[in-house]
Amino acid sequence: MSSQEIIALFAESIEVEPSTLKPETVIADVPEWNSLGWLTIMSLLDERCQIRLSAPQIRGFKTVNDAICAVNDQLSAKKG
Amino acid sequence: MDAYLRAIATHLPARVVTNEQLQAENPGWDIAKIAAKTGIEHRHIAHDSETAGDLAFVAGCKLLENSGINRQSIDYLLFCTQSPDYYLPATSCVLQHRLKLPTSCAAIDINQGCSGYVYGLDMARALIISGSARNVLLLTGETYSKYIHPRDRSVRVLFGDAASASLISADGPGAKIGSACLGTDGAGASNLIVPAGGARTPMGDKYPEETVDEHGCVRTAANLYMNGQELFSFTLHRVPELVRNTLAKNNLTVDQVKWFVFHQANAFMNKHLQSKLKIDVSRIPAFLKYVGNTVSNTIPLTIMNCHQQFSSGDNVMLIGFGVGYSWGASVLSWEPIISA
Numbered sequence: 001m002s003s004q005e006i007i008a009l010f011a012e013s014i015e016v017e018p019s020t021l022k023p024e025t026v027i028a029d030v031p032e033w034n035s036l037g038w039l040t041i042m043s044l045l046d047e048r049c050q051i052r053l054s055a056p057q058i059r060g061f062k063t064v065n066d067a068i069c070a071v072n073d074q075l076s077a078k079k080g
Numbered sequence: 081m082d083a084y085l086r087a088i089a090t091h092l093p094a095r096v097v098t099n100e101q102l103q104a105e106n107p108g109w110d111i112a113k114i115a116a117k118t119g120i121e122h123r124h125i126a127h128d129s130e131t132a133g134d135l136a137f138v139a140g141c142k143l144l145e146n147s148g149i150n151r152q153s154i155d156y157l158l159f160c161t162q163s164p165d166y167y168l169p170a171t172s173c174v175l176q177h178r179l180k181l182p183t184s185c186a187a188i189d190i191n192q193g194c195s196g197y198v199y200g201l202d203m204a205r206a207l208i209i210s211g212s213a214r215n216v217l218l219l220t221g222e223t224y225s226k227y228i229h230p231r232d233r234s235v236r237v238l239f240g241d242a243a244s245a246s247l248i249s250a251d252g253p254g255a256k257i258g259s260a261c262l263g264t265d266g267a268g269a270s271n272l273i274v275p276a277g278g279a280r281t282p283m284g285d286k287y288p289e290e291t292v293d294e295h296g297c298v299r300t301a302a303n304l305y306m307n308g309q310e311l312f313s314f315t316l317h318r319v320p321e322l323v324r325n326t327l328a329k330n331n332l333t334v335d336q337v338k339w340f341v342f343h344q345a346n347a348f349m350n351k352h353l354q355s356k357l358k359i360d361v362s363r364i365p366a367f368l369k370y371v372g373n374t375v376s377n378t379i380p381l382t383i384m385n386c387h388q389q390f391s392s393g394d395n396v397m398l399i400g401f402g403v404g405y406s407w408g409a410s411v412l413s414w415e416p417i418i419s420a
Binding site: 034035042047054 | 348355
């Protein structure tokens with residue numbers, strides 16, 4: 001998945017415009033990206049990509065790019 | 081030898097806490113948004129002096145009075161709770177006396193939560209098949225509200241208190257109980273826990289310190305803590321596999337099971353499970369909106385609320401999962417039961 005596609009999935013989950021999320025955006029600065037938002041992201045990632053992010057991983061994410069990299073790592077691991 | 085679920089009674093405490101009340105008490109909470117995810121609008125909350133044993137007593141009385149069973153014939157009492165009336169004795173012993181069950185009746189507590197009803201049914205079935213008992217009274221009762229900090233949004237919006245009573249017998253009529261699949265992964269113990277108060281972290285006479293987490297939820301070590309993300313991840317991982325294993329153990333295909341009664345953790349979780357398992361939503365009864373997550377009571381409450389839709393011969397899968405981690409599923413071959 002491209003970074004833009006992953007951002008679109010995040011945006012859809014937390015119900016914001018994709019253009020408001022950049023790779024450098026700090027997740028803690030996005031009010032909609034709260035614990036409920038994370039649950040929806042986890043649900044969509046499981047449903048559409050069959051991957052699961054763990055809670056400790058999620059706690060470690062500072063920026064949107066951190067989350068994009070984790071999703072891509074899992075997608076690569078699944079293929080590999 | 082088979083075991084039959086013959087009757088169920090349920091009981092909810094009288095006090096109701098609505099989302100509007102929670103919003104008024106906590107102006108910073110976005111209750112509408114939370115409720116859209118959880119599907120919960122009200123929850124029943126026990127009074128300060130009302131215990132899980134008290135709630136189960138009422139459910140037990142209803143069952144004994146309305147099911148036609150002679151209380152002298154109850155030879156085993158199982159009480160599933162994680163909010164017992166005392167450290168000791170077992171609350172089931174107190175309930176044996178209060179319910180005027182014979183002194184020849186065995187009584188034990190089962191410390192399980194969201195998987196507890198399935199565990200209780202399976203233990204009752206095993207006791208009957210082994211010849212140890214003929215009429216098992218399975219009670220569930222929970223007052224998680226007593227563990228919840230009033231300013232902990234993550235759990236206060238979800239949980240409600242309730243009790244149930246079920247009669248499982250060696251003879252029907254009733255729904256025949258099939259083989260259960262059960263499982264445990266204690267690696268998840270810390271993700272849904274009341275950390276202090278037991279021997280590991282005694283409370284003594286200390287009043288534990290309040291902490292505020294990164295989401296603004298307030299709690300002490302003596303309160304219920306839930307890591308929602310971990311619980312969700314656990315559910316995604318375990319429950320589809322549990323459903324598949326239970327189908328296989330009972331020689332059934334997914335299409336041969338008419339109804340899937342999931343533990344009612346929250347609407348979001350069950351919607352996701354439904355979509356992941358590709359089961360039509362019309363086959364998944366829900367009973368959450370006015371009671372919330374009532375832990376080991378969700379499955380009997382849902383059966384009681386929805387069983388008029390069930391027909392003789394329908395296979396009904398019961399699926400419980402959560403605190404522990406602990407999980408279990410079983411299948412009922414449906415025949416009408418008594419709504420006590």
